[in-house]
Amino acid sequence: KTSAVASMCAELNTNYCKISFGRDMAIEDVIGGKTITTDEKGNEMVKWYDGNLMVAIRQGGIALLDEYNLQGSKIGSRVNPAIDAILNGRKTISLPENDNEEVEVHPNFRIIGAQNPPGTEEGQEFTGREVLSAETFGRYTFHKLPLGMNKEMRNKRMAGMMGEEVDIDVPEEEFH
Numbered sequence: 001k002t003s004a005v006a007s008m009c010a011e012l013n014t015n016y017c018k019i020s021f022g023r024d025m026a027i028e029d030v031i032g033g034k035t036i037t038t039d040e041k042g043n044e045m046v047k048w049y050d051g052n053l054m055v056a057i058r059q060g061g062i063a064l065l066d067e068y069n070l071q072g073s074k075i076g077s078r079v080n081p082a083i084d085a086i087l088n089g090r091k092t093i094s095l096p097e098n099d100n101e102e103v104e105v106h107p108n109f110r111i112i113g114a115q116n117p118p119g120t121e122e123g124q125e126f127t128g129r130e131v132l133s134a135e136t137f138g139r140y141t142f143h144k145l146p147l148g149m150n151k152e153m154r155n156k157r158m159a160g161m162m163g164e165e166v167d168i169d170v171p172e173e174e175f176h
Contacts, residue, residue: 001114005064007160014108015061019052021070027051027078031097048098053079057086057093060106068113083111 002018009016019030027033032051038044056063065079085093086105095101160166 002064002066004160005062005112005114007163009062011163015056015059017052017056017061017063019063019065021065021067021075023070025075027075027097030054030075031078031082031095033097048101053082054095054103057082057103057105057109060108062110062112065111065113067115069115086111 006016006018028051030051030053032049032054034046034048036044037047050058053063053065082093086109090105092102092104095103156166
């Protein structure tokens with residue numbers, strides 16, 4: 001998943017931002033936060049810094065939300081309104097953490113969410129992952145890739161990652 005998105009961004013010559021979700025991730029890692037710093041005169045001041053998602057929203061490109069179902073509801077409750085605003089065509093999103101700053105969404109900003117399935121599937125165990133709520137799930141176009149790939153599919157995937165033109169047919173029943 002990660003390699004495919006990184007390769008796509010390189011091919012499109014666009015910014016690539018990977019945000020790896022995990023249980024220990026803080027909202028500040030994704031959205032941003034305030035920190036105390038000193039100016040050139042040595043005076044302390046509070047300054048805002050952007051998290052990875054906000055950098056991508058401002059600068060454009062593709063943000064890969066990796067291991068999306070490891071985020072926990074606390075982060076999801078903050079990320080989802082930003083996604084909603086963008087899906088609804090808003091040109092700006094509000095940043096309450098930074099005194100309600102209105103952030104302009106770069107016209108070339110896109111989001112890809114990737115995850116492994118929760119529980120056990122096809123003999124592989126993916127612990128700690130949550131089933132996404134219907135509200136979160138509905139924000140995305142969903143495509144489930146097979147965990148076990150046959151030799152032909154693995155070879156095509158490798159050829160594609162190496163920049164070769166590859167024809168891959170996805171059966172309709174695997175595309176949701």
